[in-house]
Every structure is written in structure tokens, then in C-alpha cells.
Amino acid sequence: MKKRIYYWVAEEFVNKPIISEVILKTKIMINILMAKIKPQESFLMLELNGNENQLNDALKILTMYGEVEDVPKMIQKNDDKCIDCGACLVHCPVKAITMNEDFKVIFDENECIGCKNCANVCPVKAINILDL
Numbered sequence: 001m002k003k004r005i006y007y008w009v010a011e012e013f014v015n016k017p018i019i020s021e022v023i024l025k026t027k028i029m030i031n032i033l034m035a036k037i038k039p040q041e042s043f044l045m046l047e048l049n050g051n052e053n054q055l056n057d058a059l060k061i062l063t064m065y066g067e068v069e070d071v072p073k074m075i076q077k078n079d080d081k082c083i084d085c086g087a088c089l090v091h092c093p094v095k096a097i098t099m100n101e102d103f104k105v106i107f108d109e110n111e112c113i114g115c116k117n118c119a120n121v122c123p124v125k126a127i128n129i130l131d132l
């Protein structure tokens, strides 16, 4: 299971190695998608990857030291604009875009890493990417 979260570290814990603690205690994999770290402020966008127990344990630890919020959809395709040309599909580095049996282009938000390749090549500007 993958889960993307925003994570604000409480001021008193900004110097604590929280991510390392979560990984060591839960063995979960954490991908840091974004980090804004200042002396008194720390904000991260994380992708947690593990089983349900690992995810729950990781979230418990994270909430001990800060606030967690689910990340909304990373990619949005405007189906009214999309002409299913497939240009985005061939430029996706993680195969998050596929074509179904009806030749409709489908996005898998769980796999998307927000690289914006698809949005940049779309001829009709049908794709919006959450701005990180």
C-alpha cells in the first residue's frame, strides 16, 4: 500500500530524526517527495509504502511529533479536453499512464511521481499536476 501525506513537524521536534525513527521502528519505505526545512519550521511531503500495520504504526509515530494530512490527487485529467492521443503515456517514466481496451488513457495516481512530463507534452493541456 502507498499513502501520500503532508507532514508538518512541530517546532520543538524540528531537530529530531523523525523519518529515521519511523523507518527503523516500522521498516516502512519512505520516499521524500518534497521538503521545506527552516530552523523553526519543517514541512514535508512523504510517500509511505508498506503494509497496513506498517502504515498505521508509521502514522502513529509521525503524529507524535507533528501534524499529518492526506495529499489530494496529484494529477487531474480533464476528460472533456483529452483526445486520448497517448502522447502523455509514452513520456511517463513510471508507467502511471495506460490505455484501456477502449483506447481511453487512464492515469494511476498511486504510481505518479509528479514529474509533469505528461502535462508538458499534452497537446490540448488536459492535465493538471498538483504544484509541489
Ligand code: SF4
Pocket (backbone or CB within 6 Å): 077, 081, 082, 083, 084, 085, 086, 087, 088, 089, 105, 118, 121, 122, 123, 124, 125, 126, 127
Ligand atoms: S497527451 Fe493529453 S490529450 Fe493526449 S492522451 Fe494524454 S491527456 Fe489526453
Ligand code: SF4
Pocket (backbone or CB within 6 Å): 075, 091, 092, 093, 094, 095, 096, 097, 107, 111, 112, 113, 114, 115, 116, 117, 118, 119, 129
Ligand atoms: S506527472 Fe510524470 S509520473 Fe505522473 S503521470 Fe505524468 S508523466 Fe507520469
